Amino acid sequence: DGGITQSPKYLFRKEGQNVTLSCEQNLNHDAMYWYRQDPGQGLRLIYYSQIVNDFQKGDIAEGYSVSREKKESFPLTVTSAQKNPTAFYLCASRPRARPEQFFGPGTRLTVL
Amino acid sequence: AQRVTQPEKLLSVFKGAPVELKCNYSYSGSPELFWYVQYSRQRLQLLLRHISRESIKGFTADLNKGETSFHLKKPFAQEEDSAMYYCALSRRETSGSRLTFGEGTQLTVNP
Numbered sequence A: 001d002g003g004i005t006q007s008p009k010y011l012f013r014k015e016g017q018n019v020t021l022s023c024e025q026n027l028n029h030d031a032m033y034w035y036r037q038d039p040g041q042g043l044r045l046i047y048y049s050q051i052v053n054d055f056q057k058g059d060i061a062e063g064y065s066v067s068r069e070k071k072e073s074f075p076l077t078v079t080s081a082q083k084n085p086t087a088f089y090l091c092a093s094r095p096r097a098r099p100e101q102f103f104g105p106g107t108r109l110t111v112l
Numbered sequence B: 001a002q003r004v005t006q007p008e009k010l011l012s013v014f015k016g017a018p019v020e021l022k023c024n025y026s027y028s029g030s031p032e033l034f035w036y037v038q039y040s041r042q043r044l045q046l047l048l049r050h051i052s053r054e055s056i057k058g059f060t061a062d063l064n065k066g067e068t069s070f071h072l073k074k075p076f077a078q079e080e081d082s083a084m085y086y087c088a089l090s091r092r093e094t095s096g097s098r099l100t101f102g103e104g105t106q107l108t109v110n111p
Helices: none
Strands: A004-007 A010-013 A019-025 A031-038 A042-049 A064-066 A076-078 A087-094 A107-111 B003-005 B010-014 B019-021 B024-026 B032-038 B045-049 B072-074 B083-093 B096-101 B105-110
Touching: A004 A087, A010 A019, A019 A031, A019 A087, A019 A107, A031 B096, A042 A064, A042 B096, A076 A087, B003 B083, B003 B096, B010 B019, B019 B105
Parallel strands: A010 A107, B010 B105
Antiparallel strands: A004 A019, A019 A076, A031 A042, A031 A087, A064 A076, A087 A107, B003 B024, B019 B072, B032 B045, B032 B083, B083 B096, B083 B105
């Protein structure tokens, strides 16, 4: 799990600004995921990527965008179109042929 | 549709008491289920997977396909068990494997 890093730990942004959250892994995992965690709502899937240069929308993709140019990296951009961006964002990765995911420490985004 | 339900948002027990965190699921395929735990100020981590039939930190969970449940149990709770627990269901799609999480149960073990 220490092989998945997210930065920064805390992020503040003004309304109307885009912001990018970093997620890096050195576990050689093929798949990577982004979730947001809100109290009482569990984890909800934003985007996921099974391989480099490919990604899929999750359940709440509106207002977010991602890229997967390298196997190790899966950055998430929270755009100004996201209506309620203040949340705790979790990145995860998954090894090939196994269903369980391993999580990073998270980034807490606050929109001021 | 796939769904995971954890009916208790909050659960409070005393140290040494048995604890059971409930998880029910709906899934048309063959389920793979997990319990994840998030201790205060720590990252979410895998606790149990049903396929392993293992006991971790004294916790066990049995998949009951008839009742579509995967409850997490521990016979004697400890204060260090206080944490947020999530039940998760893995499903395979043409676009890959993904997890569906329940809403979570916050367990507090009182001294």
